[in-house]
Amino acid sequence: MKNHKVFIAKKIPTEVEKYIASHCEYEMWDKDEKIPQEILYEKISDVDGVMLSQVRVDGRFFDYAPKLKVVSAISAGYDNFDTKEIIKRGILATHTPKVLDDTVADLVMGLVLSTARRIPELDRYVRENRWKSSDATTLFGKDVSHAVLGIVGMGNIGRSVAKRAKFGFDMEVIYHNRKRNAEAEREIGAVYAEFEELLGKSDFVAVMTPVNESTRKMFNKGVFEKMKDSAILINASRGEVVDEDDLAEALTNGLIAGAGLDVYEKEPIGRNNPLLGMKNVVLLPHIGSATQSTRSKMAEIAAESMIKSLNGEACEYLIPELKNAKLTCEK
Numbered sequence: 612m613k614n615h616k617v618f619i620a621k622k623i624p625t626e627v628e629k630y631i632a633s634h635c636e637y638e639m640w641d642k643d644e645k646i647p648q649e650i651l652y653e654k655i656s657d658v659d660g661v662m663l664s665q666v667r668v669d670g671r672f673f674d675y676a677p678k679l680k681v682v683s684a685i686s687a688g689y690d691n692f693d694t695k696e697i698i699k700r701g702i703l704a705t706h707t708p709k710v711l712d713d714t715v716a717d718l719v720m721g722l723v724l725s726t727a728r729r730i731p732e733l734d735r736y737v738r739e740n741r742w743k744s745s746d747a748t749t750l751f752g753k754d755v756s757h758a759v760l761g762i763v764g765m766g767n768i769g770r771s772v773a774k775r776a777k778f779g780f781d782m783e784v785i786y787h788n789r790k791r792n793a794e795a796e797r798e799i800g801a802v803y804a805e806f807e808e809l810l811g812k813s814d815f816v817a818v819m820t821p822v823n824e825s826t827r828k829m830f831n832k833g834v835f836e837k838m839k840d841s842a843i844l845i846n847a848s849r850g851e852v853v854d855e856d857d858l859a860e861a862l863t864n865g866l867i868a869g870a871g872l873d874v875y876e877k878e879p880i881g882r883n884n885p886l887l888g889m890k891n892v893v894l895l896p897h898i899g900s901a902t903q904s905t906r907s908k909m910a911e912i913a914a915e916s917m918i919k920s921l922n923g924e925a926c927e928y929l930i931p932e933l934k935n936a937k938l939t940c941e942k
């Protein structure tokens with residue numbers, strides 16, 4: 612007889628499912644589409660643990676899950692967690708940072724290159740049989756090598772982006788963060804800058820902060836006005852960090868030159884979003900960590916964290932707010 616019952620709210624690799632099956636009684640939502648909220652609430656009514664991604668976990672969620680002890684996010688970001696409510700209810704909460712840093716940083720550089728050299732736009736140009744001459748100045752882009760990259764949010768992923776920019780493209784890397792990052796300064800030569808200074812100097816501004824009270828709509832009209840009019844904004848953090856209406860206006864009015872986005876205020880993006888009609892914007896469907904291998908490792912870590920927490924064993928992936936509150940998984 613297995614001690615714990617858990618619900619997995621998202622399809623995970625078979626190996627990880629087998630691992631969970633060997634420890635717990637479980638049920639899994641195995642469809643590609645997102646689990647409807649009413650089914651989720653029904654499924655969590657008698658479970659001790661839940662594994663999920665991009666689902667709001669708040670007081671209402673916990674009211675539907677009276678036995679819940681552990682909630683395990685299959686993601687690095689956990690802005691979907693109401694952390695105050697989690698602490699108040701004494702629930703353990705885990706996430707999956709670090710394992711995805713290289714994968715997300717690769718995509719960020721992909722956005723830098725594809726916006727600067729207009730790769731998706733010019734791919735369409737070739738397919739549509741509009742190619743007349745390779746020398747046309749209308750096909751020109753911007754150099755990435757040797758340009759200035761300003762990283763806002765020099766955490767785990769920010770540092771991986773900085774490494775690629777510095778050692779792969781010889782870019783000058785400056786950064787702004789809540790705290791100085793000594794490792795990024797020492798190992799990569801990244802130079803700290805105040806926010807406004809970074810905006811004024813950068814050819815590319817890459818946002819890699821979480822969304823929180825200090826970053827929600829941090830990138831707005833006032834900020835775009837302080838960026839170079841030749842600059843490109845890259846956002847693979849969370850859509851809410853950027854005011855999308857202001858961004859669309861800034862791109863239309865030439866306050867900035869382009870944007871490469873993996874994340875949006877509303878996901879999937881609304882059909883009437885003006886960004887869809889702009890050719891100086893590259894749009895991706897929130898695929899920062901989406902490789903088979905990285906998503907498998909994220910599911911593995913989330914499953915191990917959930918089971919360790921349920922068994923009262925040490926778990927290194929508790930969210931920082933619980934660590935700061937000196938909470939541990941160990942009984």
Ligand SMILES: NC(=O)c1ccc[n+]([C@@H]2O[C@H](COP(=O)([O-])OP(=O)(O)OC[C@H]3O[C@@H](n4cnc5c(N)ncnc54)[C@H](O)[C@@H]3O)[C@@H](O)[C@H]2O)c1
Binds near residue numbers: 790898
């Ligand atoms: N596109 C994707 O698929 C994808 C994948 C993984 C993570 N993410 C997002 O990226 C975010 C960053 O991930 P991470 O693992 O690097 O997190 P992290 O915690 O290691 O780094 C975030 C950094 O942002 C800094 N920060 C926070 N508020 C700030 C502010 N107001 N001004 C300046 N800096 C601030 C923090 O001090 C920290 O150094 C996640 O929270 C998540 O939202 C997106």
Ligand SMILES: O=C(O)[C@H](O)CO
Binds near residue numbers: 686711
């Ligand atoms: O935060 C993350 O890990 C990504 O956005 C995937 O959800």
